Amino acid sequence: MRAVTWQGKRNVRVEDVPDPRIQEPTDAVIRITSSGLCGSDLHLYEVLTPFMTPGDILGHEPIGIVEEVGAGVPDLQVGDRVVVPFQIACGNCWMCLTGLPTQCETTQVHGEGMGAALFGYTRLYGAVPGAQAEYLRVPQAQYGPIKVPEGPPDDRFVYLSDVLPTAWQAVAYADVPQGGSIAVLGLGPIGDMACRVAQVRGAGRVFGVDLVPERLSRARARGVETYDLRSFDNEKELVAAIRDETDGRGPDAVIDAVGTEAHGSAAAKLAQQASAMLPRKLGGPLAERFSVDRLGALYTAIDLVRRGGTLSLSGVYGGMADPMPMLTLFDKQIQMRMGQANVRRWSDDIIPYLTDEDPLGVDDFATHRVPLSEAPHAYEMFQRKQDGAVKVLMQP
Numbered sequence: 001m002r003a004v005t006w007q008g009k010r011n012v013r014v015e016d017v018p019d020p021r022i023q024e025p026t027d028a029v030i031r032i033t034s035s036g037l038c039g040s041d042l043h044l045y046e047v048l049t050p051f052m053t054p055g056d057i058l059g060h061e062p063i064g065i066v067e068e069v070g071a072g073v074p075d076l077q078v079g080d081r082v083v084v085p086f087q088i089a090c091g092n093c094w095m096c097l098t099g100l101p102t103q104c105e106t107t108q109v110h111g112e113g114m115g116a117a118l119f120g121y122t123r124l125y126g127a128v129p130g131a132q133a134e135y136l137r138v139p140q141a142q143y144g145p146i147k148v149p150e151g152p153p154d155d156r157f158v159y160l161s162d163v164l165p166t167a168w169q170a171v172a173y174a175d176v177p178q179g180g181s182i183a184v185l186g187l188g189p190i191g192d193m194a195c196r197v198a199q200v201r202g203a204g205r206v207f208g209v210d211l212v213p214e215r216l217s218r219a220r221a222r223g224v225e226t227y228d229l230r231s232f233d234n235e236k237e238l239v240a241a242i243r244d245e246t247d248g249r250g251p252d253a254v255i256d257a258v259g260t261e262a263h264g265s266a267a268a269k270l271a272q273q274a275s276a277m278l279p280r281k282l283g284g285p286l287a288e289r290f291s292v293d294r295l296g297a298l299y300t301a302i303d304l305v306r307r308g309g310t311l312s313l314s315g316v317y318g319g320m321a322d323p324m325p326m327l328t329l330f331d332k333q334i335q336m337r338m339g340q341a342n343v344r345r346w347s348d349d350i351i352p353y354l355t356d357e358d359p360l361g362v363d364d365f366a367t368h369r370v371p372l373s374e375a376p377h378a379y380e381m382f383q384r385k386q387d388g389a390v391k392v393l394m395q396p
């Protein structure tokens, strides 16, 4: 089959690889019809290079048709249409039963000291072949895949794999009071969708911050009060502007939907680039121990949130020694919640919103649909935020 493979820093290639097969009774194989390109893939594209191996198959946002099922997957039939969550979880361990499939005790990557395995996401997360491909082997298929109806286009359901539950969890963790205020930093797919979820879940005012014009105008068109980072001399001014709108206090909650590659963190950017250039054996441990996060957005979030408010991080961070302003966090009495999204914890709450009325605007959320063969161009365009690219779906 054809698959998008990682070959090196900013280098992906579509290659012929062996077709996946059922290996365990709890496996299924699906034929992918659409597969998303995610901000998380961009981390692999550049800064997480030390954790990748050339040839790794990328991708973790698939929808498709069941092609083959193992004997231990009673609820799936060949021909079913399914969305597959980006994390692999058993559904039956203590963590899964607690609503934390990202911490699944059956699939945790013990060798690396990490949580549940993820599709297409470095050796830290199990080096599992990913979903930007024609076919995908789905381990633990008795739990993960979500059956969806035939009829509507893939766009209606594909975001259940990641974007929707991530945005939903971001808003749930933000814990905004009804009618309260929330600011979302970063208006990529995750931040944009988090604004939409906050609106439908009763936030009174939703502020959105980014520095890419098309992303700002997309959010503004849906009633978000947008702020262009570039129009301020520094983050302090941005914070002051939003505080002015919230009785001088700051919003009740702030979502960081930016993560480790925040714009405006020059020193950390150099450190990240340096560790991405080291030989793999050295770069991995170094990146883990010495921290390479660019913390610009997180610092802004800490400054911006009101005293006693909540920070919800969905942007991915990976450093182990990030300097944090503990004085401010403690003094402002800030609550912080974070993590990969627990897809099946939220999916049943989200599905009622995926209707013809389309309150979340999923049907035209994608800005680009490209054949799998154009993946190298799609990665470059999405990373550089060219051509108005916000959400790209690849179609094998």
Ligand SMILES: NC(=O)c1ccc[n+]([C@@H]2O[C@H](COP(=O)([O-])OP(=O)(O)OC[C@H]3O[C@@H](n4cnc5c(N)ncnc54)[C@H](O)[C@@H]3O)[C@@H](O)[C@H]2O)c1
Binding pocket: 038, 039, 040, 041, 042, 043, 162, 163, 166, 185, 186, 187, 188, 189, 190, 191, 209, 210, 211, 212, 215, 229, 257, 258, 259, 260, 261, 262, 263, 264, 296, 297, 313, 314, 315, 316, 339, 340, 341
């Ligand atoms: N927690 C999860 O389960 C989960 C799931 C999916 C994605 N993510 C993470 O969420 C983050 C966002 O993902 P995405 O797909 O929307 O990616 P993205 O890269 O398209 O979005 C990031 C946005 O942040 C903006 N930005 C950069 N610096 C900024 C700053 N200082 N202030 C405000 N905005 C800034 C960028 O212009 C961009 O629009 C990534 O870190 C991704 O890895 C987490």
Ligand SMILES: [Zn+2]
Binding pocket: 037, 038, 039, 040, 041, 060, 061, 086, 162, 163
């Ligand atoms: Zn994703």
Ligand SMILES: [Zn+2]
Binding pocket: 089, 090, 091, 092, 093, 094, 095, 096, 097, 101, 103, 104, 105, 106, 107
């Ligand atoms: Zn489990």
